[in-house]
Amino acid sequence: MSNQIVQGILLGGYYALIACGLSFMFSVMRIINLAHGSLAVFSAYALWWLASRFHISPFVGLLIVLPLMAAIGWVLQRFLLERSARGGALLPILTTFGLAIVIDNALFEQFGADTRSLAPYIGSLSYDSWEWPGSIYVGKLAVIMFAAAVVMLGGLQLFLTRTRLGRSIRATSEDPDTAGLVGVDARRASALAAAIAMVTVGLAGAFLGMRATFDPYTGAPQLLFAFEAAVIGGAGSLWGTLLGGIVLALAQTLGAQVHPQGFLIGGHVAFLIVLFIRLSTSGLGLRGLVRLPARKTT
Amino acid sequence: MDGSANVILSAAGIHKRFGALVVLDDIDFAMNADEAIGIVGPNGAGKTTLLSVLSGAFPPSAGTVAFRDGDVTALPATARCRLGLVRTHQVPKPFSGMTTFENVFVAASHGAGLGRDEAYEEALASLKLCGMLGVANRRAETLGLLDRKRLELARALAVRPTLLLLDEIGGGLTDGEASELVDTIKELRRRKIGIVWIEHIVHILLQVAERLICMDAGKIIADGEPQTVMADPEVVRAYLGGGPK
């Protein structure tokens, strides 16, 4: 049993990685990015293409793909999301939903329906494991993933609290109008935040490709996991996201213990229970899902 | 204030608290059926809250409201509306997607509970009175600010009020527009409709009000003839602070 718990916690690292960008974009730009999973799959395909075509190891490939994802985030915010946000709160959701469809089908068009994986390109890392006391075997990749999640969340936390740019982003997320009045370029801060969010998505996509297989339509389930982990952890809280990822993974592991096909059900049940508790105890209705103060209006 | 037989609306010992915040602090108020009363006061004085308590938008924390000899403290706004106590809002909220006429028609048929033909006539008469026949078939969301304010007025009139409560209906209008609005309200006075009007723009209010009430910090600090009230040192102090004592 302790073996399963350890595996569950480590899997939680992956969910935290994929939820991090979703929750970050939501807390800073108030945008629920439904293209989140598809963008992660896009990143996985980009790494796969570099590896299969040019024999570039996925870890080296990240040096190319992550800056590309950052640029995509910047452009998305500046030319798509910022404009659609002017049309009300619903429009960005629809926009990203449409974007997800476009990305999924473009990937299908380009790469076909075949299932791919990055596992063949990372050597023995995909199956190697360490033996821990108590004859627990942990996959090296799972440990790396978990460490990456902790480093990324911690790094983001430090960036947001300790640097001038981080403070600008937080100020913009709290009150863009007043941020402008103290000298912060709110549009730039939002575009930068989108770029950062996409870097985390790119990293999540890389691990998705290494630990499992993907096809052009893998985005939707990834979005679902990200969404569940973010809501369980309380959207808008970075460390909460890690906790949310772990809870989701443990619930899935437990579900699989109960019934061979209970893996996904276990996660959904945990998600619904947390959702129900949040809705009934916060007294705020759906707004209680979010650990954010209402944005000030002027 | 005298001749209590003629009193149409009165409020006694009104208190209103929102949490720890006391917005209305022991208000006593009475008016005759054919009076036109202006209410002024700095921001946060409790004017709009008083109007809401009078109209029934929410109940007072303590005190009673009486209208036409009956205690209406427990009656909701819709019921008071059918008795003839009608209120307009600070920010005009026309039903969009409907024409001006339809907006007023809905008020006449639902607010006043009139039958179809009668409601039609009433809506038409209200629009005419407010000088809105020319825009009767325009969609309400395309109207300019003056017409929106007039529509707010026309909707209130279609309910056949005996007493109108107006909340900052003059705000944001140009001088010309404001005087058109004043003309319309003067016409209502000729039809013996009682008026309670909250307005920041004092000089517009003074063209209609025969009696002025000044509120500050939830209390009535002056009540009487408009010019006398505006010259009252207490009133000037409420607005401009400090002052020679």
Added chain:
Amino acid sequence: MSLLAVENLVVRHGLLQAVRGVSFSIERGETLALVGANGAGKTTLLRAIAGAHQPTAGRVLLDGADITGVPSHKRVGMGVALVPEGRKLFVQMTVEENLLLGKTAGRPGDWSVERVLDTFPNLKPRRHAKTGHLSGGEQQATAIGRALMSNPELLLLDEVSLGLSPLVVDRVYASLQGLISSGTTIILVEQDLNRALSVSDKVICMLEGRVALEGPSKGMSRDEVTKAYFGLHRKSAGSVPA
């Protein structure tokens, strides 16, 4: 040349015309007080000067240069800082973080976190407290300090005494007196007429989006301002029904 000149400025909020053709100018080192009833357009005028509202017509000139189309964050870099009505602090952030945000524009000058804390000693023990937990006076000091951190040439103060006890207001104005005598140009909105007249060189009274009265604060009578404030000097005042 005037430090700031506003020419025929018109600012709308949707259908509402909040500022209707306002013109005035202020010289370097002057203090201008804006008074007027609620809804007269003072806050909108200040926000348009700070660049938070785009005017429909008219111009804003800083040191003779047209800055009408310049966004607010760039105006901070040019030396225009607004202390907004209601303080508008970032309540999730600490006093120090709020102050440091004021430095974002990077204008050179000698304001620092230390100097703000020396100017408002009541903030010293609260340096690392979230501003949402501060008292009204501490919040106001933080808001003023945040504006000062950008080393402004023109400081716009919107109702800094709102919601503060008279004692705290006295303290805020005492620290402003230091700024005024050090030559900072200030435009302030103040409800208390006596206070407005006593700290300013020039006073403008607004009524329904227009300038109803303008003149030097010295020798301006309370009665004169009161009439302009309520619009009682107009023709309409005479035609009150008996």
